[in-house]
Every structure is written in C-alpha cells, then in structure tokens.
Amino acid sequence: MSTGVSPNMPSICFYFEVHQPFRLNHFSVFNIGNTRDFHSTYFDERLNQKIFEKVARKCYLPTNNLLFDLIRKYDGKFRISYSLTGTFVEYCEKYLPELLDSFKELFKTGAVDLIEETYFHSLSGLYDDLTEFEDQIKMHRQMIRRTFNYKPKVFRNTEAIYDNRIAQKIADLGYKGIITEGAEKILGWRSPNFVYKPVNANIKVLLRNYKLSDDVGFRFSARNWPGFPLTADKYANWMSNSFGDVINLFMDYETFGEHQWVETGIFEFLEHLPDEVFKHDNLDFATVSEAVERYDAVGDIDSPWAISWADEDRNVSTWLGNNMQIACFNELKDIGRKIKKKGDKDLLYIWRLLQTSDHLYYISTKGFEDGTVHAYFSPYDIPYDGFINYMNILQDLKEKAESR
Numbered sequence: 001m002s003t004g005v006s007p008n009m010p011s012i013c014f015y016f017e018v019h020q021p022f023r024l025n026h027f028s029v030f031n032i033g034n035t036r037d038f039h040s041t042y043f044d045e046r047l048n049q050k051i052f053e054k055v056a057r058k059c060y061l062p063t064n065n066l067l068f069d070l071i072r073k074y075d076g077k078f079r080i081s082y083s084l085t086g087t088f089v090e091y092c093e094k095y096l097p098e099l100l101d102s103f104k105e106l107f108k109t110g111a112v113d114l115i116e117e118t119y120f121h122s123l124s125g126l127y128d129d130l131t132e133f134e135d136q137i138k139m140h141r142q143m144i145r146r147t148f149n150y151k152p153k154v155f156r157n158t159e160a161i162y163d164n165r166i167a168q169k170i171a172d173l174g175y176k177g178i179i180t181e182g183a184e185k186i187l188g189w190r191s192p193n194f195v196y197k198p199v200n201a202n203i204k205v206l207l208r209n210y211k212l213s214d215d216v217g218f219r220f221s222a223r224n225w226p227g228f229p230l231t232a233d234k235y236a237n238w239m240s241n242s243f244g245d246v247i248n249l250f251m252d253y254e255t256f257g258e259h260q261w262v263e264t265g266i267f268e269f270l271e272h273l274p275d276e277v278f279k280h281d282n283l284d285f286a287t288v289s290e291a292v293e294r295y296d297a298v299g300d301i302d303s304p305w306a307i308s309w310a311d312e313d314r315n316v317s318t319w320l321g322n323n324m325q326i327a328c329f330n331e332l333k334d335i336g337r338k339i340k341k342k343g344d345k346d347l348l349y350i351w352r353l354l355q356t357s358d359h360l361y362y363i364s365t366k367g368f369e370d371g372t373v374h375a376y377f378s379p380y381d382i383p384y385d386g387f388i389n390y391m392n393i394l395q396d397l398k399e400k401a402e403s404r
Contacts, residue, residue, distance in 0.1 A: 010193055011246050011286035011294065012239060012277060013206065015179065016253040017156075018060070019085040019121050020052055021358035023379050027389055032396045038350060042393050047379070052091045056099055059257035064102040066267060068109070070274055076111040078274040079285040082253070083156050086119030086143050087356060100147070107148050113287030116140055116152040116175065122355035123319055125157050125166050126306060127333060133166075136352070137173065154179065154288045158357050160208065160250070160309040161316060164200050164302065171203035177292035179250065181309040182207035186301045193244020197297040204292045205301060208250040208309055212238065217251040221264040232269050236276035240283055245295045250309065311366065319360040324387040328360060331394050338401040347401055354393065362386040 025044045035041040070078050084103065092100035106112045118124055119139035124132040137155070144150055154177040155170045162180035170178050182192025192207035215235070219225045227234075239247050252259065260266040277283050286294060310318040320326055332355060339347045362378040363386045380386040 008243065009282040010239065010242055010244050011284050011291060013081070013246050013248045013250075013286050013288055013291045014079070015081040015083070015115065015156075015248065015250045015288055016255075017083055017251070018088050018253045020048075020055070020088045020091050021121065021356045022087060022353050023048055023051070024359065024389055024393060027392045027396070029388075029392055032392060033399050035396055038396070038400065042350065042396075043353070044379075048091075049095055052095055055254060055258050056096055058262070059254050060099055061102065062262075062267065063253065063256040063270075064099075064106060066271060068102070068106055070271070071106070071109045071111045074274050074278070076109060077278070077285060079111045079113075079287050079290070081113040081115055081154075081288045082106075083115035083117045084144075085117065085121045086140055087121060087353070089143060089147065104148065107150070111287075113154070113289050114144055114148060114150055114152050115179070115288060116144070116155045118158055119143060120352045120355050121158050121357055122352070123158060123161070123316075123329070123357050123360070124355060125161055125169075126316065126320075130165075130169050132336065133169065134173070152289075153177065154206070154292060156180075159318070161306055162205075162303055162308070163306040164198055164304055166306075167198040167203060167205070167303070168201040171198075171201035175203060177204045177206055177288060179206045179248075179288065180208070180303075181307050181314050182209055182248070183307045183314040185314070186303045186307060190299065191244050193242055193247055194298045195245060195291070195295040196299055196301045199300045199302045204295075204297055206246065206248050206288060206291060207301075208248050209242075210309065210314075212242075212247060213249050213251050216249070216266075216269075217255045217259065220255075220260050220266060220269070229265075230269065232272035232276040233279075235269075235273065236280060236283070239277070240280040245298075246286065246291045248291075318364055318366075319357055322363070322365050322383075324365075324383065325360050325363050328363065328387065328390055328394065331391065331398070335394060335398050335401055338398070342401060342404055344401075344404055347397070347404065350397060354390075354397065359386075359390050363390065 022043045117140055118136040120136055122136060124136055155175045156179035157166055160180045167178055192209045196205045220230050256266055306316045307314055308316055320329055336351055339351050362380055363383045365383050
C-alpha cells in the first residue's frame with residue numbers, strides 16, 4: 001500500500017452516478033383525498049418513460065458501448081466505477097432490460113466496480129433517526145447482490161452528502177470507503193488528491209477533485225472558459241502534472257450525451273482519453289475499491305456539518321435552502337412516522353419514492369449559475385409550482401396514512 005511517498009504518480013478514479021427520479025404528475029388541491037391508484041396518480045409515467053428512453057438513447061447506451069470497447073481495447077487497464085440507484089434499475093427493468101444487461105456486461109469485464117448508496121437517492125442520511133437511511137442502504141445492497149451478485153465495499157451517499165455522523169454509520173455497516181466532495185471547508189489548504197479518514201470513524205474517504213471533474217461535467221462546452229476547447233491530451237497533461245495519490249473524477253453519467261451533447265465532441269474526448277493517459281508513465285486508472293485498498297489515509301477530516309457535491313455552496317442548501325423545501329422535508333418525515341406505525345408496504349414504497357432528493361431540488365430558489373442548473377433539470381416553470389404540487393401529493397399521502 002502507498003503511503004503517499006510518490007505523490008507525482010496518481011491513479012485516476014472515474015466514478016459515474018446513474019440516476020433517474022420518478023417525476024410527479026400535476027396534482028391539484030382538489031385531488032387530495034380523491035385518489036385510489038396513487039402510483040399512476042402521483043407519478044407522471046408517460047413523461048418518465050419518455051425522458052428515460054431519451055436519455056438512454058443519447059447517453060446510457062452509447063456511453064456503455066464506448067466504455068465496453070475501451071475496456072477491451074486496453075485489456076482492462078482502463079477502469080471505472082458506477083453507482084446505480086434503485087429507481088434507475090426499476091426504470092431499466094420496466095422499460096429497457098437490455099440497458100441493464102449492458103451494465104451487467106460491463107461489470108463482467110472485471111474493470112468495473114459498483115458503489116453502494118441509498119436505494120431511493122434520498123435525504124434519509126439527514127434524518128434525526130438513521131434507521132430509514134440504513135434500511136435504504138440494505139435495500140440497495142440487496143438489489144446489487146440480486147442483479148450483479150456483488151457486495152460493494154465503498155459507499156456514496158445521495159449527491160455525496162457527508163458529515164461525521166454519516167461517516168460513522170457507514171463505517172459501522174462495514175464499508176471500507178466513503179465518497180464525498182473535496183470541499184475546502186473540510187480540507188483547508190490540503191489537496192483532494194489523497195485519501196483521508198474521518199476524525200471519528202475507521203473508514204477511508206475519497207474526495208472528489210471538483211475542479212477537474214467539473215471541467216468535463218460543466219465546462220466542457222463553455223466557450224467562455226479559458227480551458228476551452230478541452231481535448232483529451234490537454235486533460236491528460238493536467239492530470240499528469242497533478243500532485244497526489246489519486247485523482248477522483250466523479251460526475252453524473254448523463255454528462256456524456258445529455259448534459260454535454262454529442263455535437264460538443266464529448267464522446268470523442270472520452271474515446272481518446274485512455275490513450276492520452278497511458279502516454280504518461282506516472283498515470284494509471286483504478287476503481288474506487290482499488291483506490292481505497294491501494295492508498296493509506298494521509299490525514300483526518302472533520303465535517304460536523306453536512307457537505308455535498310451540489311452547487312457552489314457544496315452543502316445541503318440545494319435541497320433545504322428555503323422555507324418551502326424545509327416545510328416539505330418536515331412533512332415528509334412526519335408522514336413516514338405515520339406510515340411505519342401502520343406497517344402498510346404499499347404506502348411505504350410510495351413514501352420512499354417521494355423521498356427522492358430531486359423533488360426538493362426542483363423547489364430550490366437559488367440564482368445565478370446554480371439557478372440555471374436547477375431550471376435545466378426541473379419539470380416546473382418556477383420553484384413555487386414544484387412546492388405546491390409536491391405538498392399536495394404529500395397531503396394526499398398523509399390522508400391515506402391516517403385513514404387506512
């Protein structure tokens with residue numbers, strides 16, 4: 001294992017988040033108490049299928065095919081990691097089983113690692129009681145075992161949300177590593193290109209290099225960015241000149257073909273990147289599990305408050321930054337307590353689908369660049385519409401929880 005004695009020979013750790021939420025139907029106040037088949041009433045199945053199949057066509061299938069070819073071309077030396085949310089896998093099983101098969105084929109190469117997370121991509125790690133958080137992790141673990149016959153060793157919470165309490169819980173559950181943002185508020189002057197450990201838990205922490213990650217995820221096609229155009233050889237040179245043990249490039253999988261359209265050259269960039277990396281003797285690729293196994297922690301990090309990889313603030317204000325979001329979040333938790341007392345499995349599943357963080361994300365009122373990103377993903381014209389719609393559905397679910 002490395003102790004950081006050769007900090008000019010970093011491993012590149014590519015990790016992709018693959019997620020799709022169940023977007024909500026338009027639900028007026030007059031619908032409250034007047035619904036029966038609440039799954040089709042709450043969720044816009046037609047829109048969800050349309051978006052999923054569009055993103056599969058533009059991103060998932062072509063990127064999977066390209067990465068599979070690259071892994072074979074470089075005899076498994078090109079290595080990557082994924083986390084697949086439970087909701088994403090449900091989409092695959094319902095609408096496009098061949099997409100899930102392509103992920104299975106990627107995993108069979110031996111060059112792909114899988115990462116644990118909450119099944120429903122929820123904010124349950126922020127609840128006062130972490131029982132629901134643990135339940136969703138176990139659900140995800142069962143899904144990965146059932147689908148891939150694998151037990152992940154590394155955990156990444158929803159949107160890389162992390163604090164000392166979450167780190168302790170994940171260590172207690174037996175994971176060897178956890179992923180979060182390389183935020184200055186926990187690093188200070190230190191580099192994200194090393195492995196760290198929490199002050200309060202025996203687990204290794206991989207920190208996202210947000211500058212290099214966002215160069216691809218957000219700035220790749222930005223013509224006003226000084227680094228434009230970003231070519232594979234330029235990017236490989238930047239990484240070769242980086243100081244550290246591991247360069248964690250963590251991003252949404254939809255970067256390829258959806259956020260960055262095919263016309264930007266993003267697929268050509270990805271196709272040529274391994275070859276350019278292998279021209280540098282001091283670079284190689286590693287999965288997240290390999291990075292955790294290969295490198296020792298060089299220091300402690302202390303995160304008493306939650307951080308994340310979202311927005312410029314890199315905290316949880318993305319989902320809990322205004323009164324509308326907080327009201328929905330508190331109502332959601334209150335409904336959950338009622339449903340768990342009832343023991344109704346159907347209501348529990350619906351409640352968990354409504355925990356998906358995207359529903360609160362759409363209600364963000366942030367401005368500037370963060371607001372532009374939020375608006376891009378949101379199915380609503382304005383955040384207030386999202387709030388009213390979400391709260392109406394929560395009130396209907398609350399009535400059902402109280403009446404059953």
